[in-house]
Amino acid sequence: MRVATWNVNSIKQRLDGVLAWLKEREPDVACLQETKCTDAAFPREAIEELGYNVAVHGQKAFNGVAVLSKLRLDEVTPRLPGDDEDDHARFLEVVVSSGSRALRIASIYLPNGNPPGTDKYSYKLRWMDRLHHYADTRMRLEEPLVLAGDYNVIPAPADVYDPAAWAGDALFLPHTRAKFGALLHLGLIEAVRATTDAEGIYTFWDYQAGAWQKNAGIRIDHVLLSPQAADRLIAVGIDKHVRGWEKPSDHVPVWIELEL
């Protein structure tokens, strides 16, 4: 089973690219972030025509997550627990199944948090605490679990083209990285790092300053696996070439292949 994540930066602007990529990569499940539209405005028909069930949790203009699945959706649960006042559409959990195969998957759009020292950064840290608590409860199920999305976290210097330039950024601050590390300490396995320690593997290149042309990227889109999922990990990939397409998102898809 192939499970992918992609921050599309507006599903309406990216629909042609998303459809082309779905045909090319053929993920069984695709978690999308930054769909930037209401559920009513989500272009679900074009995606359903490719054989996907579509679950959305969006809002007007900002944020927004979705899960596309060729497998049946047994459960669909929007919103990260822990703060009823939080109205950002950043989290959507599903359970997919086909025959004896079942998998719990969450599409995650973790807050950016810039600039540090503001409410935005404290919101990011609180959101990470809530994610930690959610992940802890799910890990106790001891089931195959995939937490995939835009974490807005650069885990280590090897994951950024110019570490010094990002030293004070909310994506790379020690406090941010420590909370991401704490998630992994629950026993979650980060798919890319389970397979390689190579430097210079990126998932995001800014639209500005010729970042793509200079390969000045960062790695902030991650797939975290419970041990029961990681035991079945066959392959990990990043569809970097998609960044070179017409009207690209600033992020590219990351995918895993599980023997399920």
Place this chain on the structure above:
DNA sequence: ATGGCCAATATGATTGGA
């Protein structure tokens, strides 16, 4: 050497992204 973008909004300036 430096800076360069993109998307959405009752839209032409502001906010948010990273």
